[in-house]
Amino acid sequence: MGLPKKIKHALTITQLAPFFGERFFSAYIVGSWKPDPGLFLHAAAAMGFAPENCVVVEDSPVGLEAAAAAGMHALHFAPSLKTSKNMRTFSRMSELPSILLGMESENAYPA
Numbered sequence: 001m002g003l004p005k006k007i008k009h010a011l012t013i014t015q016l017a018p019f020f021g022e023r024f025f026s027a028y029i030v031g032s033w034k035p036d037p038g039l040f041l042h043a044a045a046a047m048g049f050a051p052e053n054c055v056v057v058e059d060s061p062v063g064l065e066a067a068a069a070a071g072m073h074a075l076h077f078a079p080s081l082k083t084s085k086n087m088r089t090f091s092r093m094s095e096l097p098s099i100l101l102g103m104e105s106e107n108a109y110p111a
Contacts, residue, residue, distance in 0.1 A: 003028055023047065034062040037070035044072070055100065075099060 002010075004026050011017040011024070025043040032038025044054050056067035059077045064087065067074035075096070076089040090099060 002026060034060070035065035035069065037066045040066055040070040040072060044070070055103065057096065073103065 004024075007024050007026060008017070011020055023046075025039060025046070027033045027039050030039050030042045032042065040054070040056060041051060044051050051071040052073075054070075054072040056063070056070075056072045056074045057077050058064050058067060058074055059079075064074050064076060074087060076087045077091075077093070077096075078089050079091050088099060088103075090096065
């Protein structure tokens, strides 16, 4: 979470901005900070998705807690290989597409 200007900058330098456009959300705008699920619930509603149809990729314990409280599927991004119990954990972002495809084929969340 960060200020919208910081988020835009990060998306630009990582070349991810075209994938998001103006569809990003900030706790500073919504007024809800983790572990409160408000930001995740706001983003889901704004995008037109039910919480149970969302996947949250998180690297922090409070973010994982917020995802659970929102009723969303959570994936723990742990580049340091610290794992979370009962949580799908991965350490390289290049693994994310195959994890999401596997979840879809397992019917872990409706497409």
